[in-house]
Amino acid sequence: MDTDVIVVGAGPAGSTAAREIASRGADVLLLDRAKFPRDKPCGGGVTIRTAGLLPFSLDPVIEATVDTAHLRLRDGKEVTRHHTRPMTYMTQRSRLDHFLVERAEEAGVEFRDGQAVKQVLRHPDGTFEVRHRDGSAHRARVVIGADGANGVVRLNLGYESPVESAVALEGNISFPDGIPERYRSGIALNLSFVPGGYGWVFPKGDHVNVGVGGWKEQVGSNLRRDLDRFCELYGFDTASVTQLRGHHLPLARPGALVAAGGSAVIGDAASFVDPLSGEGIHGAVASGIAVAPAVEDYLAGRVNSLSGYHHLITRELTPNIEASRALMEVFHAAPAPFVWLLQHSNRFWDPAGELVRGELEYSAIVNRFGPLVAASLRPVAKLAQWRTGRRQFAGSMSH
């Protein structure tokens, strides 16, 4: 055996899992097809709840700290709202992901970049062979798929495909003399700017990141036009947008299997994106942490599979993703009153801040808004479940 554990993909999910597992004494090989530092289509927003999961500070890679949001519904009136405490950090993914990999290396992880995985095989004895594009291969007792939305581990080991997918397009606008004052500690969110999604302006050190994203089946091929419209609305020259990139955000079927035998999928490879906000770094880091105890028990022979990780996810992460999905369905059925309440009512705005700070969970929000919202959520949640079931890909596990 070459190593105890191979983690495929060194985004926030893979580097976190590799670091956590190595910290528990295992030999870990972390592989990524890209040469690091590498960029990734992403707004780079890291909520305070996500940063709070990490055992070190993200200060060296934080470009801006956000406590203000400029909220708008399509081309309606913009209202600016503040929080007394930070809500989100802004990062650039090239720097964030490299920083997280360095923390993994410090914990003893062996990192190899520029190493594309072509195929993952499970041998009859339960061990894994990871084959590379260059013809070489590695063997390990455990393999973790952290290779993103189109990951080879999920496909080769038979894990379920996402049930539905959002799609987003983003780019950067450079401000060499400093970004506009209103964005120094503020973001712009245009809710419902595209069907089932939103547009954003996120501050970075010397540029702003602009983007639009929504449901794949609803926004279709219009995202480029939508981004141009969005830039015009916010007074940006569309010709000044550079590094334009689009990507999918996969959404999971609640309860879908994420571990079997000595393998597991985490982060986008397991489709752990928050349906309402599109936040995926939280699911990536949280699942990277959640898989480690199960791997430790498996390597020590105390259990015969990583199913402990699956159960932990079902208990801790899935209920929140489901509540977020239900809120998302209600919100997009009638966005105007919700945006008005966010703009004008502290009863709505304060919990939104507590949510991204990790002080409140979606399920608590559903409860907090009392019987009226809960009652309106129930039929919509049922509809969401029906839609999910209808679109679900009946993936069969080949373990």
Ligand SMILES: Cc1cc2nc3c(=O)[nH]c(=O)nc-3n(C[C@H](O)[C@H](O)[C@H](O)COP(=O)(O)OP(=O)(O)OC[C@H]3O[C@@H](n4cnc5c(N)ncnc54)[C@H](O)[C@@H]3O)c2cc1C
């Ligand atoms: C436009 C856009 C904006 C977004 N904005 C935000 C945001 O502001 N905040 C937020 O929380 N989330 C955001 N998200 C979601 C977020 O980017 C993802 O959820 C997050 O990156 C998931 O992390 P991950 O580690 O699971 O996967 P990834 O970050 O995708 O990392 C996967 C890694 O696997 C590697 N890989 C893939 N295939 C192979 C292979 N065959 N062999 C070896 N390596 C391989 C890739 O090179 C990559 O490094 C956004 C997404 C999009 C598309």
